[in-house]
Amino acid sequence: MSKKRILLSGIALVGLAFACSTNPFTGKSTLNFVSNDQLFPSAFQQYDQFLKENKVITGTPDANRVSNVGMKIKAAAEKWLAANGQAGYLNGYQWEYKLVDDKAVNAWCMPGGKIVVYTGILPITKDDAGLATVMGHEVSHALANHGAQRMSASQLQALGAVGVAVATGGQSAEKQQMWQQYYGIGSNVGVMLPFSRSHESEADMIGLTLMAIAGYNPDQAVLFWERMSSKSGGQAPPEMLSTHPSDATRIANIKSLIPQAKAEAKKFGVVFK
Numbered sequence: 001m002s003k004k005r006i007l008l009s010g011i012a013l014v015g016l017a018f019a020c021s022t023n024p025f026t027g028k029s030t031l032n033f034v035s036n037d038q039l040f041p042s043a044f045q046q047y048d049q050f051l052k053e054n055k056v057i058t059g060t061p062d063a064n065r066v067s068n069v070g071m072k073i074k075a076a077a078e079k080w081l082a083a084n085g086q087a088g089y090l091n092g093y094q095w096e097y098k099l100v101d102d103k104a105v106n107a108w109c110m111p112g113g114k115i116v117v118y119t120g121i122l123p124i125t126k127d128d129a130g131l132a133t134v135m136g137h138e139v140s141h142a143l144a145n146h147g148a149q150r151m152s153a154s155q156l157q158a159l160g161a162v163g164v165a166v167a168t169g170g171q172s173a174e175k176q177q178m179w180q181q182y183y184g185i186g187s188n189v190g191v192m193l194p195f196s197r198s199h200e201s202e203a204d205m206i207g208l209t210l211m212a213i214a215g216y217n218p219d220q221a222v223l224f225w226e227r228m229s230s231k232s233g234g235q236a237p238p239e240m241l242s243t244h245p246s247d248a249t250r251i252a253n254i255k256s257l258i259p260q261a262k263a264e265a266k267k268f269g270v271v272f273k
Helices: 003-015 036-053 061-083 119-125 128-143 146-167 173-213 219-232 247-266
Strands: 096-100 107-110 114-118
Touching (some): 036 096, 061 096, 061 173, 107 128, 114 119, 114 128, 119 219, 128 219, 173 247
Antiparallel strands (some): 107 114
16 A cells, blocks of 8 residues: 555545534534534533633733623624524523733633633733734634534544554554554644644634624734734744744735625624724
8 A cells, every 4th residue: 555545545534524514604614523512511611620720810900801802702703693694603602701810922712602811912912902803813713613623633533543554454563653654744734734724714714803893903903913923033833834824824814804804894883994
C-alpha cells in the first residue's frame, strides 16, 4: 500500500460527515456528531469547576463592562436568529459572563454560552468596542457549535488511525509506526489545523456581524487585532502549522467582511458611517 493511499484512506474519514448539520450563520453543512443535550451539561460542569478554582472579579467597572457587552452580544444573536427564522436555535443556552483575574491575554466561551474574559486582555481591548470584538468572536464559536465539531473531527481522526493500523497490521513494527507518523502529520497539517483555522475565520465573520448589530462599529475590530498583532511581536508559528490564521490574514479577512457586517446591522436600524 502506498504512503499516499494510506494517508488518504484515513483522512477521507474526516470528510464523511460534512452534511450532519447546518450552521444558520453561514448556511454551511458542518461536521457534528455531538448534540447539545450531550455537550452542554458537561461544558457547564467544567465551567463551574473552573470558576471555583480561579479568582472571579465581580462588582468592578471592568466586570460590569464584561457583563454589559456580553448581554448586548447575546441580544444581537437573538435578534439575528429571530429575523432569520431560527428563534429556537438558542434553546438550552445558559448565558453567563465572568471576568477572571489572570495575566493571560485570552478569553473563551464554552459550548452553551459560558464566557470568561481574562484581565490580561483588557489593556488590549481598551474600550467597549474592543471588548465586543473579543466577546463577539468567542460567542460565535459557541453559536457555530465549533466545540462539538472539533470533538467530532477528533473522533474521526482517531478512527482513521485505527484504519491505518488495520491496513498495515501485516508489516513490521517499525513500518507500522512510520505509517502512523505519516498519518498523524498528514491528518493534522492537511485536515485538523485547516479545520481549526476555518473555525477562527467563521467566528470572526459571525462576531463582526453580532458586534455591529449590538451597536459597536466593526471598524474597531481591525484596530483591536492590530494591537494584538503588536503584542505578539511576530512570535506566532507559520500559519500552516497553527490553529489560527496569521495576523495578516485575519486582519485582511476582517477588513473584507466589514461591509457585510454593516449591511446586516443596517437591517436592524444600526447605521455606521
